[in-house]
Amino acid sequence: MAIRDVFFPLLNYPEPTDAAAIDTVVDLAENLSKPCDNSGTHRQIRTRISALVLETEIEAGLYFEGAHAGEFLATEARKSAANAKELANTFEKIAMDRPVLTKCRIEQRNPYESLRLLVEEARIHHMTVLPVRRDDSYHQDIAERLIFESGRPVLIFPERPVRRLATSFANVAVAWDGSRPAARAVGDAMAFLRRASHVRIFSATDDKPMPSAARGREIAQQLTSEGVDAIYEEVKKTDRHTIGSFIENYVADHNCDLLVMGAYGHSKLREFILGGATRSVLMNPPGWVMLSH
Secondary structure, eight states: OOOOEEEEEEEOSSSOOOHHHHHHHHHHHHHHTSOSSSSSOSOOOOOEEEEEEEEEOOOTTTSOOSTTHHHHHHHHHHHHHHHHHHHHHHHHHHHTTSSSEEEEEEEEEOHHHHHHHHHHHHTTSSEEEEEEOTTOHHHHHHHHHHHHHSSSOEEEEESSOSSOOOSSOSEEEEEOOSOHHHHHHHHHTHHHHTTOSEEEEEEEETSSOOTTTTHHHHHHHHHHHTTOOEEEEEEEOOTTSOHHHHHHHHHHHTTOSEEEEEOOEEEETTEEEEOHHHHHHHHSOOSEEEEEO
């Protein structure tokens, strides 16, 4: 399935989403609107970006409390409303005259209601694109909820990347361990894999027992039969690397534009525990990362 409908949450408080991150998403959507080949036999179908600006409701006890809370709350509420309007205007200005379809609306919610709204909204779109602020627990919570509860793939990227992000995904890496989430990720990423110039499917050895990891070679063969230039390789992970740093180094060493991986998590004593690789990527994405569960 081609990805023609992208959900784009815009967060306004305490700091609004950077304008550069908005521009990055519009660039990506513009690239997705292009035909998969240059033969001219396929007409261009413009990708739609559905932006949802969250105007955070400021409540006592949520961020602060004290004798002067009333005055401070009023000031912060005005700040939240102004940020939301500015975000909507920035998005519309950046997307103006670009070959993409857009719609944008502002919704006022408290942080807890915001999470539920984002999940419900994500379920009716092909994919969610979310900029993630490094080591920001609120951004990570949103990404986690979207990944595990929306039933749709989530494409994350660092809001303030240390290197320029690609606007098209020519070189794609797929982290493979033979699991259900990994298989789901490959299926969800097919729109990107078919467009890629080269796909590297890799497994980390010496990390955990993966008797089904060898299926990665068969996945590569299947993709090749569909016209995708794909290879499979097993790469030894040394003790000096966590699984997160191993994946990050692999992506950097091979100049990958996009990392595709399954997301892992389980409940234990009412606490949701993320897998090591998933946690690392959510805290500090190495670039574009498509996660599926």
